Amino acid sequence: MSRPRVLVTRRWPAAVEAALCDRFDTTLRPHNTAMTVDEIAEALRNYDALLPTVSDRLPASVFALTPIRTKILGNFGVGFNHIDVAAAMDKGVVVTNTPGVLTDCTADIAMLLLLTVARRGGEGERQLRAGEWKGWCPTHMIGTKVTGKTVGIIGFGRIGKAFAQRCHFGFGMNVVFYNRSPVGSEEAERYGARQLPTVEAVLAEADFVSLHCPGGAENRHLINAPRLAAMKPGAFLINTARGDVVDESALIAALESRTIRGAGLDVYEAEPQVPDALRPMENVVLLPHLGSATEETRTAMGMKVVDNITAFFEGRDPPDRVA
């Protein structure tokens, strides 16, 4: 029997590429650029499995083709708002993701952003590298103390919880959170956290607001101008979730008017485009979507995709099926 034809849309860690080539008739796309909609449509016509990443867009229009050969999209990543899952389901295409394995590294990046923006780490490094540091003095580059402050977490899933744990047990912070569904107080206490009933209640208490909810239609512009205005003066916004959770224009306006003190961002509305207005702002830390970017995590993500499509082609239910 011929082996399933699989297309990997980017270069993946070598061990994962080897595992895929071992098990499937695998094509490794040699480019590290996003596939165009036409390329994706062509791939859906010709491969049994397509393995996309967050930066490959699969809107409803690409599923309008007939016939589609692809039976499974093994997404490399936990977030899947770049795939029109309803349109995929309509065509009988199964979608899987890679939850769990990137929890710690994404929570670490959120902590890195929080600390860097509060303590002006990016700004300090830029000053030193530019040869502009004049030496220690009591008023040089004064930041904001983190220990003992309140962090407000929006979305208390795996990553939100891991971040709460770091903030509370690592940095002595008070943790409040908003989550759509109730989290038992015993469970919340394990993370040193307290659930509040609304996003607004969290914004009213938090010195740092960190976003850990999914992207996509349900949370689009969850943080908008009124909610930025509802943050405490002097508060910071951290986003490692998805760019579309924040209205980027409203964020720029809030930073320019000093409605909030700063922001730490790993994700953007139109990645890899980062608004020009953000680049010169010293009170903003900008990372290029590095949440899961460690050797261990990227390999584990890839291996999850291998497990998902292996299960599927062996007639079992893929462990991380989202549709």
Ligand code: DGY
């Ligand atoms: C994810 O897994 O969703 C990360 O953002 C990287 O894709």
